[in-house]
Amino acid sequence: MQLFLEQVFNGIGAGAVYASVALALVLIYKSTGLLNFAQGEMALFSTYVTWWLAAEKDIDIVPAIVLSCAFAFVAGAAIERILIRPVEGSTHNPLNVVIVTLGMFLAINSLALLIFGTEQEQMPNVFPKDSYDIGGAALQKETLGLLAMLVGECAVLWALLQKTKLGLRLRGVASNAESSRLVGINTGLMLMLGWGFAAVLGALAGSMVASTRTGFDASLMQIILVYAFAAAALGGFDSLIGAVVGGLLVGVAQSLTTEYVTALDGIETVLPLGLILAVLLVRPNGLFGRRTVERV
Amino acid sequence: MSEQVEIDPEEPLLELRGVSGGYGQVQVLHGLDLTVHPGKVVVVLGANGAGKTTTLRAISGIVKVRGELRFAGQSLVGKRPEAIARLGIAHVPQGRGTFAELSVEDNLRLGATARRGNGVEDDLARWYDVFPRLKDRRKQEAGSMSGGEQQMLALARAMMSRPRLLLLDEPSLGLAPLVTRELFARLGELNKEEGLTVVVVEQNANLALDIGHWGYVLEAGRIAVQGPAEQLHDDEAVRKAYLGF
Numbered sequence: 001m002q003l004f005l006e007q008v009f010n011g012i013g014a015g016a017v018y019a020s021v022a023l024a025l026v027l028i029y030k031s032t033g034l035l036n037f038a039q040g041e042m043a044l045f046s047t048y049v050t051w052w053l054a055a056e057k058d059i060d061i062v063p064a065i066v067l068s069c070a071f072a073f074v075a076g077a078a079i080e081r082i083l084i085r086p087v088e089g090s091t092h093n094p095l096n097v098v099i100v101t102l103g104m105f106l107a108i109n110s111l112a113l114l115i116f117g118t119e120q121e122q123m124p125n126v127f128p129k130d131s132y133d134i135g136g137a138a139l140q141k142e143t144l145g146l147l148a149m150l151v152g153e154c155a156v157l158w159a160l161l162q163k164t165k166l167g168l169r170l171r172g173v174a175s176n177a178e179s180s181r182l183v184g185i186n187t188g189l190m191l192m193l194g195w196g197f198a199a200v201l202g203a204l205a206g207s208m209v210a211s212t213r214t215g216f217d218a219s220l221m222q223i224i225l226v227y228a229f230a231a232a233a234l235g236g237f238d239s240l241i242g243a244v245v246g247g248l249l250v251g252v253a254q255s256l257t258t259e260y261v262t263a264l265d266g267i268e269t270v271l272p273l274g275l276i277l278a279v280l281l282v283r284p285n286g287l288f289g290r291r292t293v294e295r296v
Numbered sequence: 297m298s299e300q301v302e303i304d305p306e307e308p309l310l311e312l313r314g315v316s317g318g319y320g321q322v323q324v325l326h327g328l329d330l331t332v333h334p335g336k337v338v339v340v341l342g343a344n345g346a347g348k349t350t351t352l353r354a355i356s357g358i359v360k361v362r363g364e365l366r367f368a369g370q371s372l373v374g375k376r377p378e379a380i381a382r383l384g385i386a387h388v389p390q391g392r393g394t395f396a397e398l399s400v401e402d403n404l405r406l407g408a409t410a411r412r413g414n415g416v417e418d419d420l421a422r423w424y425d426v427f428p429r430l431k432d433r434r435k436q437e438a439g440s441m442s443g444g445e446q447q448m449l450a451l452a453r454a455m456m457s458r459p460r461l462l463l464l465d466e467p468s469l470g471l472a473p474l475v476t477r478e479l480f481a482r483l484g485e486l487n488k489e490e491g492l493t494v495v496v497v498e499q500n501a502n503l504a505l506d507i508g509h510w511g512y513v514l515e516a517g518r519i520a521v522q523g524p525a526e527q528l529h530d531d532e533a534v535r536k537a538y539l540g541f
Contacts, residue, residue: 172395172406179393182356183457184381184410290397 005137007255013143013212014227015251016150020205021221021228022235022243023153024198030174030238031194032088034097038104040225042079043202044218045108046072047123048116050207051216054124061124065207069200076199077192079104084195085188113218120215126208142212149208153201154244160197170194223269227254230272234279236289245287250275309334309461309493310367315354316517317361324350325361326517332461335491337483339504339525342514348497349390351514352463355495356380356387367461381410386459390466392450396439400430403438403449407456416456423452426482444475451482464496468503476500480507505529 021039028036036042046068053064083104087096127145131138161167173180173190180187202221209224210216231250235242250272257264257271264271279287310332318324324347332338340348353359355367357377365372372380381387386407395403404423408416424431427448433441438449447467454462464483468476484507486492498504505511508525513534521534528534 168402168405169409171398171402172409175395175397176393178358178389179395180406181358181377182381182387182389182393183406183453184378185406186378 002135002137003259004256005134006139007259008252009134009137009139009143011252011255012248013140013146013251014255015231015248016143016146017205017209017224017247018227018231018250019150019244019247020153020201021224022231022247023157023240024201024205025228025232026235026237026240026243027157027194027198027201029232030240031170031191032084032097034088034094035101035229036198037098037101037225038079038108039198039202040221040228041105041108041112042072042076042199043206044221045112046075046199046203047206047210047216047220048112048121050203051121051123051210052116055121061126061211065126065204068207069203072199072203073196077196079199080192080195081188085191109218116218118217120217122215123207123210123213126211146208146212149204150244150247153204154240157197157240166193226269227251227272230276233276234286236286238290239286239288242286242288307369308332308366310355310495311364312351312355313364313366315351315361315363315365317354317359317363318350318517319359324359324517325354327363328514328518330512330519332493332495333510334460334493335487336509337487337494337496337507337525339501339508339511340495340497340514341501341504341511341528342520346514347517348514349465350517352387352389352465352495352497355463356385378410381457384410384457384460385463386410386454386457386461387463388450388454388465388467390469392443392446394438394446394449396437398438399435400438400441400449401434403453404430404456407453410457419456419458423455427452443470444472444479447471447475447479448482451479455486460493462492462494464494464498466497466499468498468500476503480504483507502529 021043024039025036028034028039049071050064050068053059053067054061059067083100084097087100127142129142131140161171169180169185170190170193172183172185173187177187206221210220227250228247231246232243233246234249235244235246253275254268254271258268308331312328312330315328316323316325328347328351330351340351342348350359354361355365355372357372357375357380361373367383367385370383395406398406401420404420405416408419424434429445430449430452433445438446441449467479471479480503483494487494487507496504496508505525505528511523511525511528512519513521513528521528
């Protein structure tokens with residue numbers, strides 16, 4: 001039982017990270033209908049920026065993360081404007097953008113290697129390294145920290161989207177881009193902001209998860225991105241709540257399989273695939289996805 | 297936000313001169329001339345593919361065109377749709393352009409994006425008064441409403457911007473005859489009581505010409521016939537050749 005609980009706790013910690021990246025993926029998918037394969041590498045680069053500010057420039061880790069998030073916001077918005085928008089639009093094949101994000105995946109990863117090297121780096125701790133004892137099972141403070149990060153992200157996103165004029169416009173663009181322009185919304189600006197917010201989610205997830213590990217290198221976000229895609233698919237791709245629930249489910253399932261299913265020893269990574277398949281067979285739109293129904 | 301321009305009642309509010317253009321290689325409009333005076337309802341008729349929808353899309357900036365396109369003295373050529381919306385042109389596209397996943401009230405609030413100043417709450421209350429169905433369903437997802445309700449919502453959404461010019465594309469499409477009649481009755485009231493200027497593209501020529509002042513019949517991207525609405529309505533030759541009734 002203790003072991004089980006501990007594995008659930010670990011899964012929640014990992015799941016909070018998957019959920020953060022899945023939130024970023026869903027945010028962009030909802031507004032542009034496109035999967036950003038470079039989301040993980042954008043997060044990786046911001047993670048290096050956090051590390052560089054904290055380890056090389058001696059800035060405390062929390063302000064370093066804040067600065068890195070600001071960097072991520074600007075970089076994310078710039079990527080949308082400079083790299084995505086020119087190849088997007090009704091006159092272009094929608095696959096063009098996918099190819100561009102795949103190219104960005106490689107390019108940003110290489111850029112990070114070039115600038116920051118191939119060595120393992122150590123991110124300063126964000127959270128204390130000790131744990132609470134819950135019925136004999138250890139609950140790492142890091143796990144709570146990651147969960148708090150996710151809850152905070154959800155709260156800010158919810159307030160932004162549901163309670164502000166800007167959020168209403170962002171939702172408008174996600175719902176109907178042409179109508180948005182016709183009511184006077186600068187959709188280009190909204191898309192830039194959306195990419196900026198998504199990049200911030202990635203920067204947070206990357207910096208936090210790196211700090212919970214003994215070291216990180218340029219491969220940090222690659223597996224996480226796959227799990228985040230699994231989480232987003234599980235949740236239904238167009239649902240922010242789905243991304244959160246999907247992320248936590250994938251994290252816990254991964255952690256439990258690693259512990260209990262020896263048959264999958266070493267190939268636990270096929271688990272999210274199995275999970276996605278199973279859910280999508282039963283619910284083709286994911287757990288929280290909406291079926292597209294249009295009335296005429 | 298939007299730039300206020302004084303309107304001389306003698307001057308046309310909207311003027312198209314030799315407008316040509318379309319989608320990529322496909323040219324739909326071939327030198328279109330069209331004039332809309334303030335306070336008038338202008339009806340644009342014509343067969344499928346004549347360029348009616350493209351005409352509206354050219355005015356609101358979605359389709360890029362050549363030629364002269366002036367609204368309240370300002371050229372619209374090269375302006376982006378969001379900028380044109382902020383000048384006071386509200387366009388309800390074919391299919392109503394509902395923000396389907398958003399609530400009815402969010403749809404109406406988005407409609408107010410282009411306007412300046414306050415009074416949004418008062419206007420909300422006002423359109424809920426005019427369309428009580430929308431008030432009943434204000435929290436409901438807009439896409440789950442019936443076609444008629446969505447068309448009412450689209451009209452109210454457009455009016456939330458306090459437009460100086462309303463563009464309506466096939467408002468009767470998919471609606472029951474009774475609902476269509478109600479919609480045109482409302483439109484007629486808005487025009488009479490508030491002097492709302494409207495350009496309406498419509499298959500249902502009878503209803504549209506009833507509330508219209510001036511009618512254009514489009515053929516192959518240019519004006520084939522034009523005249524006062526009642527005259528078009530009663531002209532046997534025009535009806536047979538273009539309007540199909």
